[in-house]
Amino acid sequence: MIAEEYKQMLGKKSVIREIAEYGAERAKEIGYEHVFDYSLGNPSVPVLQAFTDKLIELASSSDPGAVHGYSPSLGIDSVREKVAQSLKRRFGMDYQKEHIFMVSGAAGGLAHALRAVTVKGDEVITFAPYFPEYDPYVNKTGAVLKVVPANTADFQINFTEFEKMLTPNVTAVIINSPNNPSGIVYSTDTLKQLAQLLQDKEKEYGHEIYLISDEPYREIVFKNVDAPYIATFYQNTITCYSFSKSLSIPGERIGYIAVNPACKDAALIVNICGQISRGIGHNCPPSIIQLAIAEVIDMTADLSVYETNMNILYNELTNLGFSCVKPGGTFYMFPKALEDDAVAFCKRALKYNLLLVPADSFGCPGYFRIAYCIPTEKVERSLNAFRKLAEEYKK
Amino acid sequence: MIAEEYKQMLGKKSVIREIAEYGAERAKEIGYEHVFDYSLGNPSVPVLQAFTDKLIELASSSDPGAVHGYSPSLGIDSVREKVAQSLKRRFGMDYQKEHIFMVSGAAGGLAHALRAVTVKGDEVITFAPYFPEYDPYVNKTGAVLKVVPANTADFQINFTEFEKMLTPNVTAVIINSPNNPSGIVYSTDTLKQLAQLLQDKEKEYGHEIYLISDEPYREIVFKNVDAPYIATFYQNTITCYSFSKSLSIPGERIGYIAVNPACKDAALIVNICGQISRGIGHNCPPSIIQLAIAEVIDMTADLSVYETNMNILYNELTNLGFSCVKPGGTFYMFPKALEDDAVAFCKRALKYNLLLVPADSFGCPGYFRIAYCIPTEKVERSLNAFRKLAEEYKK
Structure with a gap:
């Protein structure tokens, strides 16, 4: 018998996937370098030599x-x-x-x-x-x-x-x-x-x-x-x-x-x-x-870029009025969305080619996740998109 | 709570492990090259280049x-x-x-x-x-x-x-x-x-x-x-x-x-x-x-040694009076033991540094498995051990 318990797990299409799919489509249109993909926790720094x-x-x-x-x-x-x-x-x-x-x-x-x-x-x-x-x-x-x-x-x-x-x-x-x-x-x-x-x-x-x-x-x-x-x-x-x-x-x-x-x-x-x-x-x-x-048990790749990215984003976002507890580690940041519905907020962000993840599935509605494991120059280029997004909420 | 269902799986010490442990001990005493280890299905041929x-x-x-x-x-x-x-x-x-x-x-x-x-x-x-x-x-x-x-x-x-x-x-x-x-x-x-x-x-x-x-x-x-x-x-x-x-x-x-x-x-x-x-x-x-x-999807390593080993063993064992269906593939052979109790038979084989696996755990008591994924020269050196083992049963 087909195992129904697993079949049922298939039914739910996640918002994260929806956003990732939108991002993939946009990348085809404007090039991946112009999509500010903060959706995935994929490490970006070079592997330890x-x-x-x-x-x-x-x-x-x-x-x-x-x-x-x-x-x-x-x-x-x-x-x-x-x-x-x-x-x-x-x-x-x-x-x-x-x-x-x-x-x-x-x-x-x-x-x-x-x-x-x-x-x-x-x-x-x-x-x-x-x-x-x-x-x-x-x-x-x-x-x-x-x-x-x-x-x-x-x-x-x-x-x-x-x-x-x-x-x-x-x-x-x-x-x-x-x-x-x-x-x-x-x-x-x-x-x-x-x-x-x-x-x-x-x-x-x-x-x-x-x-x-x-x-x-x-x-x-x-x-x-x-x-x-x-x-x-x-x-x-x-x-x-x-x-x-x-x-x-x-x-x-x-x-x-x-x-x-x-x-x-x-x-x-x-x-x-x-x-x-x-x-x-x-x-x-x-x-x-x-x-x-x-053989490399006490070593790590050069992970310093994550802190660099965090500081750039944290400074800009708090300046823009986002409420955010400063991260102590990882490559994630977790600000409060600028409206109660974080899903609606993240969908609005897509207009500026910003892929953000609403935190409803993390058990914390109203917040969103930024996975800043991307190149620093891209983080810098993305700041204007965040500015435009914040601007919308000032109207 | 510690999961009892898994804890209970730990209790049973397998005969295969007992034989492998004996083999490891013998290897320390006489060198691994003198232990005819037919117990494990570990491929021995070089990896495909x-x-x-x-x-x-x-x-x-x-x-x-x-x-x-x-x-x-x-x-x-x-x-x-x-x-x-x-x-x-x-x-x-x-x-x-x-x-x-x-x-x-x-x-x-x-x-x-x-x-x-x-x-x-x-x-x-x-x-x-x-x-x-x-x-x-x-x-x-x-x-x-x-x-x-x-x-x-x-x-x-x-x-x-x-x-x-x-x-x-x-x-x-x-x-x-x-x-x-x-x-x-x-x-x-x-x-x-x-x-x-x-x-x-x-x-x-x-x-x-x-x-x-x-x-x-x-x-x-x-x-x-x-x-x-x-x-x-x-x-x-x-x-x-x-x-x-x-x-x-x-x-x-x-x-x-x-x-x-x-x-x-x-x-x-x-x-x-x-x-x-x-x-x-x-x-x-x-x-x-x-x-x-x-990238190597249609290729295999050179697997021909397994057939060479099979032929050497099959010929010798059938000559010695073992009853065995000729294998069509794999690197296993499955003869009938020379006494009803294949565990006793495999334990007796240890005397000649032959590691064989009784087939009770394979649901087929009275038979034993030879995993001939070992170098051909070792297979040849092992024949005398099989001869001595068979000799015991003629007395």
Whole structure:
């Protein structure tokens, strides 16, 4: 039988796609360089040269065993070891190989982590604005995703609302800092308060509440921003990392799950991830990519352009009267639209060849996302379009 | 909550792993070159040079958009197009891009295909001997796997038993030809009879029965063996292909699902596969690997060594009194053990540093698998070990 549950997912045409399609049409008419495409979170900076060099070296081998062979389902041993050592070196925590599971990007990591620590009927909490793909990751485990409303003052956690939503059915909490789409980084205060609350509730409920920390933007943090390593605050943390943004290789599907060494059942969770892979036919991330990232484990591409772009846009937009919390990292910015209906606002922006994404699907209506992972010269050329757009609302 | 369903999968230590571990220990003592490791289906022939060349060329690009960017969830358009054109050229069927879904190897293809066309309570049938990972692929959709007993005379399909097991609950049938572990290729007669039976039952039951054809060994077929393209026989065929064996790159996780253009809901099934990916956090197979295989789509590595190895082993083993159906393809051979208990037989073989796999987990007790994807000189050196092993049973 055709699986209706998946067929139904097809029905909904997303606004984001509609905007992307409009953009593609416009690009045909006026050239892509004249379309200010702020709609997609595709890294734009050149791939780290050391990664490219290593990849070429590995690709040059024709020995299927050495480079292109099956990886163990938990990941290549030497790669897991290097990831653990790097985390240990950088964050002073006692990660070992057995705490690391190699995954196909943060998406694969989140879906695995959720399957490992939730069962049918569990509740999982996350915080608006949030990445809408959390819905299928959670729902397909049989658990239910509950979303804490945004704290639009600073996009830190809305603890009052969060506490109201905590029940004994909550077994996992997903956070994403630096955050897509707000660009905000959770402060030390926020993380301390979060950890204390979860610890208290664990005691009260008599079971673990796993903190699943989605960290693809960990390496994109701007100057003087307080951005501590999240797992240091809370034992039962499962960190999901991706090299997509730090190395500019989102299509190569590589990341890891790092379970806090102090987490309850840490090594068991890693082994369970291997069994989850069996059920979905996911044998391992690509071997050659695992081997390549292991050699550049402490390095990143030159990510400085994102902060340059952020500053240009933040200054211009706030001058134009946009209300916006200054991003602490990522390549996203999250202003309030100039009318209540952000979809209508983003559609109006198309007139000026500006592709912006309304935040309704991120659980935060009235706001829009700017993905400024585009060349700086294009950011500069786009300012006039923003000016014209703002002008419309002054009439 | 820790997911018990996956935790329980961890409990069972497989005999295959036990044998592999013994082999690893022996290798430390006497050197790996003296261990005749016939336990693993890891391709041993050098990677196709044209693939390596293309991979180096692609890896040399530091433009994240051109090579390392996100692929659409159905696969890169140009790659899907090239796969479709290749199938059209080779098998004369009207495949188009919309019938192709790029996957992470045949494992990913099977798991996706099963999720697309089965729902909770459905029955899925396969034929012994069969790849034991079909169990988790099927069970995790909520369907139930039923296994038709082996036809040990020639390892074609046991139609009498198969027909008895067909019920209106059956919505999918999995076949694997050339077959792991028997090495047998289904004949034109078998496939015609299979197609006729399934068509009749579709009419009788009033619903589709999808034929899911697992074809990672399609390109390893020996001289003068009748090996027709399976989808030509039956409209509702979903072909799951992998480049792991044809190019010797199993770790790079690349393959495709090709839905027969005449299949009911063909394009819908492909789109549903994209939605299934969302639920498991599988965005796409690695972009660089997709781009590389597309350039060598009609080529394979030099696979001739497998037939050479097969002939050497088949001749020696049948001379020694083993009962064995001659393989038509793959790099597996499937003789009857020299005692009823194939596990005991394979444990005895360890004495001679022979790593063989008992076929109990393949649903065919009393037989064992030889994976002869090892260098020919090692095959030749191993013959004496087989002789000594056979000698034991003459006492």
